[in-house]
Amino acid sequence: MSITIQLPKHLEQRLREKANQEGVVLERLISKLLEDRFPPSSSQTAVGAKEAELLKKINEGFPADFWEKYFQLIEKRQQEKLTPTDQNELIAYSDKIEKSNAHRMKYLLDLAELKNVDLDDLMNEMEIHPKSHA
Numbered sequence: 001m002s003i004t005i006q007l008p009k010h011l012e013q014r015l016r017e018k019a020n021q022e023g024v025v026l027e028r029l030i031s032k033l034l035e036d037r038f039p040p041s042s043s044q045t046a047v048g049a050k051e052a053e054l055l056k057k058i059n060e061g062f063p064a065d066f067w068e069k070y071f072q073l074i075e076k077r078q079q080e081k082l083t084p085t086d087q088n089e090l091i092a093y094s095d096k097i098e099k100s101n102a103h104r105m106k107y108l109l110d111l112a113e114l115k116n117v118d119l120d121d122l123m124n125e126m127e128i129h130p131k132s133h134a
Helices: 009-022 025-036 042-059 064-078 084-115 121-123
Strands: none
Touching: 009 025, 042 084, 064 084, 084 121
C-alpha cells in the first residue's frame, strides 16, 4: 500500500538522518517506526492464534499403523475373507474416520468464517478435495 504525506522539513530531515544512521531506506524506517507505534491489536493476535489452532486441528490425522490396519481390513473385505471380529473392527475404524472427518469439516467451516471466505474456496486453497470411495 502506498500513502503520500506532507511532512515539515525538519521532520523529513530527521527521518532521513535516522535512515542513513541505520543504513536502511527511508520507506523501511518509516514503516518500522509505524509498526512499532501501532502493533497488532490483541484481537488481531487472537485471530492469528485461533487460525493456527484451527489449522492444527484440520491437519490432525491418524498414525500410520492405524491406516495400515484399516487398509488390511479393507483388503480382507474385498477378498471376502473378513471374519465377524474383523468386520466389527472395520466398522469401528470406519466410525473413527467418519467422526474425525465430521470434526474436520466443522473446523474448516470455522476457519472459513474466521477468514470470511467461502468454504469451497478455502478447501481449494488448502488443496482439500473430497474423495469418493464408491
